[in-house]
Amino acid sequence: MSVNIKNIANHCGVSFKTVSNVIRGYNFVKDETREKVLNAVRELGYIPNESASRLAKLKCKTDGKKNSSGSLKMGCILGDQIDKYHDPYFWSVFKGIEQEINNTGHNLIFFKTCLELEKNPVIFNTLCSPYNLDGIISFVGTDRKKIFLNISSAMPLVSIGAVSGYDSIVIDKTCGARLAVEYLSGLGHKKIGFIGKVKNLFNRYDERFTGFLTALDEYGLERNEEWYRGNAFGHEAGYSAACELLGGTNLPTAVFCISDLTAFGALKAFRQKDIRVPADVSVIGFDDIFFSEFINPPLTTIHVDSEEIGRCAVNALSEKIRNPAAGPVTRMLPVSLKERESCCRYDK
Numbered sequence: 001m002s003v004n005i006k007n008i009a010n011h012c013g014v015s016f017k018t019v020s021n022v023i024r025g026y027n028f029v030k031d032e033t034r035e036k037v038l039n040a041v042r043e044l045g046y047i048p049n050e051s052a053s054r055l056a057k058l059k060c061k062t063d064g065k066k067n068s069s070g071s072l073k074m075g076c077i078l079g080d081q082i083d084k085y086h087d088p089y090f091w092s093v094f095k096g097i098e099q100e101i102n103n104t105g106h107n108l109i110f111f112k113t114c115l116e117l118e119k120n121p122v123i124f125n126t127l128c129s130p131y132n133l134d135g136i137i138s139f140v141g142t143d144r145k146k147i148f149l150n151i152s153s154a155m156p157l158v159s160i161g162a163v164s165g166y167d168s169i170v171i172d173k174t175c176g177a178r179l180a181v182e183y184l185s186g187l188g189h190k191k192i193g194f195i196g197k198v199k200n201l202f203n204r205y206d207e208r209f210t211g212f213l214t215a216l217d218e219y220g221l222e223r224n225e226e227w228y229r230g231n232a233f234g235h236e237a238g239y240s241a242a243c244e245l246l247g248g249t250n251l252p253t254a255v256f257c258i259s260d261l262t263a264f265g266a267l268k269a270f271r272q273k274d275i276r277v278p279a280d281v282s283v284i285g286f287d288d289i290f291f292s293e294f295i296n297p298p299l300t301t302i303h304v305d306s307e308e309i310g311r312c313a314v315n316a317l318s319e320k321i322r323n324p325a326a327g328p329v330t331r332m333l334p335v336s337l338k339e340r341e342s343c344c345r346y347d348k
């Protein structure tokens with residue numbers, strides 16, 4: 001049975017008009033009441049009459065014929081930390097998603113951030129209805145457990161990034177870290193720092209950092225906690241971490257950054273302190289985003305085929321939609337070293 005405004009009102013013990021005002025976004029409703037109504041909308045799965053009618057008609061048209069044309073309807077949900085308009089790494093992944101969707105004749109219905117959907121559960125219920133959508137490509141991990149579980153329980157889902165128990169597209173971060181250490185060690189560097197010592201919600205360090213430490217041991221290189229700085233991604237985090245690093249007295253001769261954007265911030269800090277790259281310190285990034293070859297100096301980095309991540313996600317979701325009973329599959333994409341001009345030999 002479809003849920004209507006009267007059901008929501010009875011569930012919350014408020015008037016029909018109050019529920020209507022909340023759904024319409026009017027701001028004169030008390031915060032406590034608004035939150036109560038929105039929680040009921042989420043819990044009961046309310047969809048506005050117009051949308052519900054359209055979806056019901058769609059259900060009648062597609063029952064028994066769903067996917068007969070081979071065309072699937074996919075949505076994309078982003079994590080809160082992703083700037084969907086300015087993040088170059090995301091846009092490269094999204095370009096791959098768009099390309100593969102166009103190549104395969106599927107349809108991208110929407111891409112929204114988790115926060116946008118959480119703010120308006122009516123939109124969430126409408127967009128994420130199984131009659132409106134066949135499956136979701138998710139950049140949202142278990143850091144947003146409630147919305148992740150709501151989505152994954154409603155329809156097939158493929159995660160970009162490892163999520164236990166779900167189909168996932170991942171990159172070999174550990175291998176990338178090893179390649180970076182191997183390369184710097186081969187140039188004669190024995191004191192290697194790390195910028196971007198990020199932890200996840202399970203209090204575990206990112207695989208780029210743990211892989212970095214393992215590679216140091218493998219090559220017999222010194223570990224020094226003073227050389228490991230920063231706890232976030234991005235150019236601002238990289239800048240702050242590099243400034244902290246330069247506040248020490250025993251400095252590394254090379255630095256591995258958790259991402260290219262983080263490396264950009266570190267390069268700015270080194271430049272402001274008259275630290276020459278690569279003459280005084282070598283810098284290596286991770287991702288190989290578009291801008292990396294155009295900065296000064298062009299950034300040596302670990303190359304990730306981010307467009308391929310998007311293409312793999314579309315194909316994996318297509319397989320999951322057509323075979324939902326299949327067990328979860330993790331697809332790991334390889335990485336490689338992209339040598340440019342931000343690293344040099346250390347012979348002192």
